[in-house]
Amino acid sequence: MKLLVVISVVVSSFFSPKNKAVQEIIAIKEQMKAYYSTDLDSAALLAQMILNKSKEANYSLGQAKGEFAIAYITYKQGYLGKSIPHFLDALDLYLPINTRESLIDQANICITLGQIYWYHHSHDAAIEFYDKGIALAQRADDNEAIVKLIQNKAMSLRRIGKMAESTKLLVELIDIIPESNIEAKHKTYNQLGLIYNDLQEYDQARRWFDKMIQLDSDVPSLYRGRAFHNIASSYKEQKNYNKARAYYERSIEAYEGLGNSRDFFLAYRDLAELALLENSIDLCKIYSEKAKSLLDEVPRTPEHYDLYHILSKCLQASQPEEAFKYRDQYVSENESFLKRQHDLIAAGEKYKVQLITSNYFNKVKRQEDRLRLAWTMSCAVAFIFLAVLLTLKLYRIYSYRSPELALSHIKSQNEMIYLLDLFRKEKEEMKNTLRQKE
CATH class of the missing domain: 1.25.40 (Serine Threonine Protein Phosphatase 5, Tetratricopeptide repeat)
Incomplete structure (x- = not known):
C-alpha cells in the first residue's frame, strides 16, 4: 500500500504542470x-x-x-x-x-564578459570578472575554466604593465595544466614569450616560443605559426630584419590551410611594416594590399587600424592625397573605437546604477510591506477586541430579556442577599456575646 502511494506521488509530480x-x-x-x-x-x-x-x-x-x-x-x-x-x-x-552546473555557467559568463572588456582595452574591468570567474570555477572544480580564466587574467595584467604579476600567474599555471591540454600549454608559453618580448628580453622570449614549436613539431598548427610570428617580431625589435622576414614567411606557411584570417592579416601587416622600415616602398605596398584585402574579415581594433597608418606612410611620397585619406581613416577608426569603448563602459555602469536603484526600491517596497502588514495586524486585533465587547454587550442584553436567564439571574441575586443577611446576623451575635462578657 505504501509503495502504491509513493508511486502515485512520483507519477503525479512528474505530470504536474511545472514539470510539463x-x-x-x-x-x-x-x-x-x-x-x-x-x-x-x-x-x-x-x-x-x-x-x-x-x-x-x-x-x-x-x-x-x-x-x-x-x-x-x-x-x-x-x-x-x-x-x-x-x-x-x-x-x-x-x-x-547553488549547483555545479550553475557555477560552471556563471564562470563561463565571467570569461565572456572579461573578453568583451579586454577587447575594448578596459583591462581593470576584465580582471574584475576574471577574478570572480576563478572563484566560481574553483567552487565547481572546473579545471578547464580555471586555466582559461587565469590565462585571460594574465593577458590583461600584461596589457596594463603588471609583468611580474602576470609572469607569476602563468608560471604557476603550467603546473596545473593537464598533459592532454596542449592548447592551454601553447597559450601559456605564448603569453610568457610576449611578456619577455615587452621586457626586451628577446632571448628568453624566443625560448618560450620554441617550447610552443616543440609541442607539435610534426604537424602544422595555428600556434606553431604564431610562435614563428612572435619570433619574427622579436628579431624586428632587434633590427635583425632578414631573420624577421624569414620567420614571418614561415608563419604564413604554417597558417596555410588553417583558414584563420586574423593571423594572415597580422603577418602581412607586419611584413608591410618591416618593408617600410627597410624603405622598400614597393614591397610595403604589396604586403599592405594583401593585409587590406583581409581587413573586413577581422575584428576592428587599434592593432588592425595600424594598417592605415602604414599605408599613409607608404604612399606619402608617391600618392600624397591617398596617404592623407588613409591618415584620416586611421584617426577616424581610432576615435570610433574609443567611442565604442566609452559606450561599453557606460553600459556596465548604467546596469550597476539600475541594479542599485532596483535594490533601493525593493528595500523601500519591503519596508512598505512590513508597515502594511503591521497596520493590517493592528486592525485585525482591534476588530477582534470590538467583536468581543459587542458579544458581551449583546449577551447581557439578551440575558435580561430571556425569562429563563432572568429567573436564573434573580435566583442567584436572592441567594446572594440571603448569604449577606446571614453574615450580618452572625456579626450581630458576635457583638452581643462580647458585650455580655464585658
Missing part, C-alpha cells in the same frame, strides 16, 4: 542550440521563448539559462555592448542556484 513546462523548455533549448551555427535570429526567438515560459512556470534555472542564451546570441551577433546587461542579469538569476 520544464520538459517543454528543455525541448526548446535543444532546438535553439541547433540554430546557433546557422540562424542566430531564430535562436534568439527561441531563447526569449525559454525565458518567458520559465517565468510563467516559476522555473528559476530556466530563467537563468534563457537570459544566458539571449546574452550569448547577442554577443555572437556582434552587439557586444547590448549583450552586457543580459550577461549580468543571467549572473543575478544564477546566484541563488
Whole structure:
C-alpha cells in the first residue's frame, strides 16, 4: 500500500504542470542550440521563448539559462555592448542556484564578459570578472575554466604593465595544466614569450616560443605559426630584419590551410611594416594590399587600424592625397573605437546604477510591506477586541430579556442577599456575646 502511494506521488509530480513546462523548455533549448551555427535570429526567438515560459512556470534555472542564451546570441551577433546587461542579469538569476552546473555557467559568463572588456582595452574591468570567474570555477572544480580564466587574467595584467604579476600567474599555471591540454600549454608559453618580448628580453622570449614549436613539431598548427610570428617580431625589435622576414614567411606557411584570417592579416601587416622600415616602398605596398584585402574579415581594433597608418606612410611620397585619406581613416577608426569603448563602459555602469536603484526600491517596497502588514495586524486585533465587547454587550442584553436567564439571574441575586443577611446576623451575635462578657 505504501509503495502504491509513493508511486502515485512520483507519477503525479512528474505530470504536474511545472514539470510539463520544464520538459517543454528543455525541448526548446535543444532546438535553439541547433540554430546557433546557422540562424542566430531564430535562436534568439527561441531563447526569449525559454525565458518567458520559465517565468510563467516559476522555473528559476530556466530563467537563468534563457537570459544566458539571449546574452550569448547577442554577443555572437556582434552587439557586444547590448549583450552586457543580459550577461549580468543571467549572473543575478544564477546566484541563488547553488549547483555545479550553475557555477560552471556563471564562470563561463565571467570569461565572456572579461573578453568583451579586454577587447575594448578596459583591462581593470576584465580582471574584475576574471577574478570572480576563478572563484566560481574553483567552487565547481572546473579545471578547464580555471586555466582559461587565469590565462585571460594574465593577458590583461600584461596589457596594463603588471609583468611580474602576470609572469607569476602563468608560471604557476603550467603546473596545473593537464598533459592532454596542449592548447592551454601553447597559450601559456605564448603569453610568457610576449611578456619577455615587452621586457626586451628577446632571448628568453624566443625560448618560450620554441617550447610552443616543440609541442607539435610534426604537424602544422595555428600556434606553431604564431610562435614563428612572435619570433619574427622579436628579431624586428632587434633590427635583425632578414631573420624577421624569414620567420614571418614561415608563419604564413604554417597558417596555410588553417583558414584563420586574423593571423594572415597580422603577418602581412607586419611584413608591410618591416618593408617600410627597410624603405622598400614597393614591397610595403604589396604586403599592405594583401593585409587590406583581409581587413573586413577581422575584428576592428587599434592593432588592425595600424594598417592605415602604414599605408599613409607608404604612399606619402608617391600618392600624397591617398596617404592623407588613409591618415584620416586611421584617426577616424581610432576615435570610433574609443567611442565604442566609452559606450561599453557606460553600459556596465548604467546596469550597476539600475541594479542599485532596483535594490533601493525593493528595500523601500519591503519596508512598505512590513508597515502594511503591521497596520493590517493592528486592525485585525482591534476588530477582534470590538467583536468581543459587542458579544458581551449583546449577551447581557439578551440575558435580561430571556425569562429563563432572568429567573436564573434573580435566583442567584436572592441567594446572594440571603448569604449577606446571614453574615450580618452572625456579626450581630458576635457583638452581643462580647458585650455580655464585658
